[in-house]
Amino acid sequence: MKKRKENVLLGRAVRVHMDLTVDPVGKQGAFGTIIGADAASDWIRVGFENGLAGDYQFNSLETLATRKALLYGLTIKNGTINRENFRAIQNVIALTFQGKRLEALKLAYSNVVTERFCLVRVDEYFEIRSNIKKYLDIPGKGLR
Numbered sequence: 613m614k615k616r617k618e619n620v621l622l623g624r625a626v627r628v629h630m631d632l633t634v635d636p637v638g639k640q641g642a643f644g645t646i647i648g649a650d651a652a653s654d655w656i657r658v659g660f661e662n663g664l665a666g667d668y669q670f671n672s673l674e675t676l677a678t679r680k681a682l683l684y685g686l687t688i689k690n691g692t693i694n695r696e697n698f699r700a701i702q703n704v705i706a707l708t709f710q711g712k713r714l715e716a717l718k719l720a721y722s723n724v725v726t727e728r729f730c731l732v733r734v735d736e737y738f739e740i741r742s743n744i745k746k747y748l749d750i751p752g753k754g755l756r
Contacts, residue, residue: 620741621646625713626658626673626734627721628666637666643714656734670735676717677732679708681740685729697725704730 623645630641639660647665648657656673659665676682682705686698693701700722707716720730732740 620738621649621656621734623713624675624734625717626656626675627717628658628668629672629674629733632668632672635666636668637664639664639666643718645714671733673734674731675734675737676704676708676713676720676730678737678740678744679705681744682708682730684744689729693725693729697723697729700726701729 625643625645627643628635628639628641632640637660639658642660644658644660646656647659649655651670654669655667656670657665657667658673677685682701686693686701686705690698700719704716704720704726707713707719717731720726
């Protein structure tokens with residue numbers, strides 16, 4: 613049975629996009645956790661550490677790419693990433709396996725390379741789950 617988008621997202625660490633022009637609770641750049649979602653209406657409720665919660669559209673939040681995408685991507689791009697960034701990405705992945713999603717997300721923002729490698733908008737997250745080769749820019753048939 614296929615999981616609903618809402619169920620996959622619950623508990624996921626996110627960051628409100630820095631360039632968001634209309635923010636219901638003024639949390640641009642803040643980290644939080646998804647506490648509710650409705651894919652049909654394109655909204656996600658995010659809870660923040662200070663107890664506030666706000667509703668956002670899927671494309672206004674950033675999260676980590678899937679573990680599978682991060683692992684495959686690290687394997688494919690191994691020779692093109694310097695050692696320091698490679699280690700940082702490895703640490704992001706390790707934190708996700710330890711269940712420390714928020715720490716992993718914060719670490720992914722540590723520099724431009726890890727940001728570009730590890731992060732996606734929430735609306736893109738589902739595309740990656742269904743077609744990882746497109747995310748990794750792999751031609752032809754391949755990973756699923």
